[in-house]
Amino acid sequence: MTRPRVVIVGGGFGGLAAARRLARAPVDVLLIDAENHHCFQPLLYQAATAALAPSEIAWPIRHVLRGQANATVLMATVLAVDADRQTVTSSAGEFAYDFLMLSTGSTHSYFGHDAWERHAPSLKTIADAIAIRSRTLKAFERAEAAEDPEERARLLTFAIIGGGPTGVELAGALAELARRTLPPEFRRSNPARARILLVEAGLRLLPSFPNRLSEVARRSLIRRGVEVLTGTKVEDVRDGVIVADGRQIDVGGAIVWAAGVRSSPAGRWLDAPRDHSGRTRVEPNLAAPGRPNVFVIGDAAAVVGPDGRQAPGLAPAAKQMGAYVARVIRARLEGRPEPAPFRYRDEGSLATIGRNAALVKIGPVSLTGFPGWVFWSAAHIYFLIGARSRFFVAVSWAWSYVSFQRGARLITRA
Amino acid sequence: MTRPRVVIVGGGFGGLAAARRLARAPVDVLLIDAENHHCFQPLLYQAATAALAPSEIAWPIRHVLRGQANATVLMATVLAVDADRQTVTSSAGEFAYDFLMLSTGSTHSYFGHDAWERHAPSLKTIADAIAIRSRTLKAFERAEAAEDPEERARLLTFAIIGGGPTGVELAGALAELARRTLPPEFRRSNPARARILLVEAGLRLLPSFPNRLSEVARRSLIRRGVEVLTGTKVEDVRDGVIVADGRQIDVGGAIVWAAGVRSSPAGRWLDAPRDHSGRTRVEPNLAAPGRPNVFVIGDAAAVVGPDGRQAPGLAPAAKQMGAYVARVIRARLEGRPEPAPFRYRDEGSLATIGRNAALVKIGPVSLTGFPGWVFWSAAHIYFLIGARSRFFVAVSWAWSYVSFQRGARLITRA
Numbered sequence: 171m172t173r174p175r176v177v178i179v180g181g182g183f184g185g186l187a188a189a190r191r192l193a194r195a196p197v198d199v200l201l202i203d204a205e206n207h208h209c210f211q212p213l214l215y216q217a218a219t220a221a222l223a224p225s226e227i228a229w230p231i232r233h234v235l236r237g238q239a240n241a242t243v244l245m246a247t248v249l250a251v252d253a254d255r256q257t258v259t260s261s262a263g264e265f266a267y268d269f270l271m272l273s274t275g276s277t278h279s280y281f282g283h284d285a286w287e288r289h290a291p292s293l294k295t296i297a298d299a300i301a302i303r304s305r306t307l308k309a310f311e312r313a314e315a316a317e318d319p320e321e322r323a324r325l326l327t328f329a330i331i332g333g334g335p336t337g338v339e340l341a342g343a344l345a346e347l348a349r350r351t352l353p354p355e356f357r358r359s360n361p362a363r364a365r366i367l368l369v370e371a372g373l374r375l376l377p378s379f380p381n382r383l384s385e386v387a388r389r390s391l392i393r394r395g396v397e398v399l400t401g402t403k404v405e406d407v408r409d410g411v412i413v414a415d416g417r418q419i420d421v422g423g424a425i426v427w428a429a430g431v432r433s434s435p436a437g438r439w440l441d442a443p444r445d446h447s448g449r450t451r452v453e454p455n456l457a458a459p460g461r462p463n464v465f466v467i468g469d470a471a472a473v474v475g476p477d478g479r480q481a482p483g484l485a486p487a488a489k490q491m492g493a494y495v496a497r498v499i500r501a502r503l504e505g506r507p508e509p510a511p512f513r514y515r516d517e518g519s520l521a522t523i524g525r526n527a528a529l530v531k532i533g534p535v536s537l538t539g540f541p542g543w544v545f546w547s548a549a550h551i552y553f554l555i556g557a558r559s560r561f562f563v564a565v566s567w568a569w570s571y572v573s574f575q576r577g578a579r580l581i582t583r584a
Numbered sequence: 585m586t587r588p589r590v591v592i593v594g595g596g597f598g599g600l601a602a603a604r605r606l607a608r609a610p611v612d613v614l615l616i617d618a619e620n621h622h623c624f625q626p627l628l629y630q631a632a633t634a635a636l637a638p639s640e641i642a643w644p645i646r647h648v649l650r651g652q653a654n655a656t657v658l659m660a661t662v663l664a665v666d667a668d669r670q671t672v673t674s675s676a677g678e679f680a681y682d683f684l685m686l687s688t689g690s691t692h693s694y695f696g697h698d699a700w701e702r703h704a705p706s707l708k709t710i711a712d713a714i715a716i717r718s719r720t721l722k723a724f725e726r727a728e729a730a731e732d733p734e735e736r737a738r739l740l741t742f743a744i745i746g747g748g749p750t751g752v753e754l755a756g757a758l759a760e761l762a763r764r765t766l767p768p769e770f771r772r773s774n775p776a777r778a779r780i781l782l783v784e785a786g787l788r789l790l791p792s793f794p795n796r797l798s799e800v801a802r803r804s805l806i807r808r809g810v811e812v813l814t815g816t817k818v819e820d821v822r823d824g825v826i827v828a829d830g831r832q833i834d835v836g837g838a839i840v841w842a843a844g845v846r847s848s849p850a851g852r853w854l855d856a857p858r859d860h861s862g863r864t865r866v867e868p869n870l871a872a873p874g875r876p877n878v879f880v881i882g883d884a885a886a887v888v889g890p891d892g893r894q895a896p897g898l899a900p901a902a903k904q905m906g907a908y909v910a911r912v913i914r915a916r917l918e919g920r921p922e923p924a925p926f927r928y929r930d931e932g933s934l935a936t937i938g939r940n941a942a943l944v945k946i947g948p949v950s951l952t953g954f955p956g957w958v959f960w961s962a963a964h965i966y967f968l969i970g971a972r973s974r975f976f977v978a979v980s981w982a983w984s985y986v987s988f989q990r991g992a993r994l995i996t997r998a
């Protein structure tokens with residue numbers, strides 16, 4: 171007898187959590203992802219700033235699931251879903267499903283200005299991180315080779331657009347790279363003179379944190395030499411950034427786009443209703459409307475809980491959704507009633523600014539400065555997958571902390 | 585008073601050795617390299633087979649020389665040398681020199697069949713290693729997705745052309761990846777069934793080793809499931825390999841070219857006499873003919889010692905030449921007589937086949953099997969640059985030895 175097949179599209183936090191929770195269920199799990207690896211996105215900014223090697227924060231999905239006998243992993247690009255015939259079409263052929271889970275995540279949005287992407291890449295994948303790392307390190311190399319002081323200053327100007335966690339973390343890490351790591355190695359230019367701008371349209375950084383912590387982050391970044399421009403809308407992005415008052419900032423270093431998020435095309439495959447960011451509006455049990463055996467989770471889903479609050483686009487929310495859908499499927503297979511509607515549990519918010527400085531907000535508790543940073547470090551090591559990564563990342567960080575050096579300063583060519 | 589300027593082109597083993605030996609000389613050293621990193625080429629095959637991360641075997645050149653106040657490092661591509669005017673033209677402008685050292689290394693040679701390169705990349709740089717790693721891992725992924733058994737077998741066929749140390753080491757590492765690391769993670773295909781061919785035109789592997797050790801290597805590879813085809817000339821390379829007897833081997837996995845070496849264009853810049861591999865024929869003191877202040881070292885130089893033996897294209901030879909030229913320059917600056925002509929000291933030969941198996945030949949001593957492997961591992965860790973790399977590589981290897989896993993199995997997109 172063939173067992174019901176659960177097809178999971180996407181091996182991010184949500185898809186992996188679902189697959190693992192189905193390990194002992196009487197189903198066959200087929201996980202399809204366009205990449206061969208799961209990427210630990212919360213530390214992607216460290217790969218983009220040469221603090222960690224890409225392989226320290228990304229692992230083959232099939233390696234993560236190697237011990238799970240009922241799980242098959244395929245590297246393939248999903249092209250379409252036929253919900254009537256219950257099939258998924260991919261670059262590796264067509265697969266029938268009994269249950270389908272779409273955990274396809276999100277990509278960046280340039281708010282209709284797609285031409286900006288060439289000048290200001292985003293940070294969503296390992297490939298993005300490697301590209302931003304190369305662009306950044308190359309700027310310092312070019313500044314060292316430049317003869318003209320104006321050209322040198324232009325090459326040492328960096329702009330990060332978007333003051334959410336990714337923008338804040340990137341700005342802090344870049345400031346440390348420029349002011350602490352690189353200076354002893356340059357002779358003709360001074361990397362410590364780099365101008366690092368963090369441009370945010372809203373009135374404060376980190377809007378998901380309490381006001382007080384936003385202010386702590388702002389001050390901490392300024393102390394590290396980051397120019398924080400809040401309330402500053404970006405009008406155009408070319409070889410620099412033009413802001414709302416018409417001011418043009420020439421950027422010869424790198425521009426990174428950390429402002430907009432747009433959901434992946436899962437909703438379009440299903441022809442289901444979507445919100446303004448492209449997220450599929452799902453039922454309280456995370457099923458697509460009218461398709462009780464098709465679930466959309468993580469950044470691809472717009473979920474409003476019984477408390478009226480929308481689940482955020484964060485790793486813990488995706489994990490919780492993945493685990494929830496696994497429970498729904500197991501309940502149906504066993505003929506039990508479905509669990510109560512999905513409700514997002516806030517596990518707190520973390521953001522790091524740099525050495526000895528991070529923000530932690532868990533319920534009524536908030537930590538900043540050194541205690542925040544210790545908590546942040548421990549939490550991230552804990553959530554990494556696999557003993558090897560935990561050990562290597564911990565040792566990488568310890569070594570960097572003592573030496574101010576970074577381990578992965580490679581400029582690689584395509 | 586300005587100090588004499590020594591321009592070194594190339595931050596490989598020879599160029600770095602020369603720069604370091606000039607640390608206390610009354611000169612300014614300018615080291616120019618097209619890459620930002622020094623690559624530890626003897627372990628490149630481990631990066632190509634996912635055993636080590638690229639950043640574990642490559643370090644920014646300026647980081648290596650950070651403590652040397654008289655050394656400046658520039659990332660730039662050298663385009664020409666004007667030996668009359670004593671200038672080097674590069675993508676970062678023109679630089680005058682008092683002494684010039686060309687340590688530009690070698691690239692691969694397809695013996696006139698440059699069209700083969702697209703199908704059979706070589707392994708000379710970090711970018712090559714990443715490309716070969718992606719191609720190899722993708723083949724296993726495609727085989728897992730394939731439905732047709734013939735197509736699956738084609739995808740699991742790999743060919744390595746050239747039975748020197750690189751070819752032997754790659755074949756051994758690939759066999760371990762296929763037979764030990766990957767099988768528990770695949771469900772539809774069996775990576776252990778991969779066909780791995782090592783094709784060598786000559787009659788034995790590792791011609792620089794004694795006959796007996798060549799035979800040990802051959803047997804050891806066969807035991808690991810590598811098909812060793814010695815005395816087999818390659819006639820054509822396309823989607824497969826056509827060998828001299830007309831046999832065509834379809835290769836859907838990866839073909840790697842480890843057969844030919846051609847020197848880099850240093851000799852052409854100087855318009856100096858070259859040998860058949862493009863190496864500049866230098867004077868006994870490594871100066872270019874008629875240009876006493878221009879030196880060519882490492883793989884770029886054809887050097888015949890007082891004993892009539894030619895220095896091989898190996899890291900120890902390049903290091904010895906770099907150190908030698910630094911001595912020549914210091915002697916001239918101090919008005920002392922030049923040292924005796926360069927003489928290559930044979931420091932022995934090492935090659936690894938895999939877990940618990942390596943060949944060591946140092947003078948009259950030879951080691952094989954486990955003792956050889958322990959010596960090989962210790963020697964390679966010792967020669968890595970920097971305490972951090974030594975520690976991380978040692979721990980990576982220890983972890984892989986115990987777990988059979990590999991730490992850097994990333995398929996990255998350009």
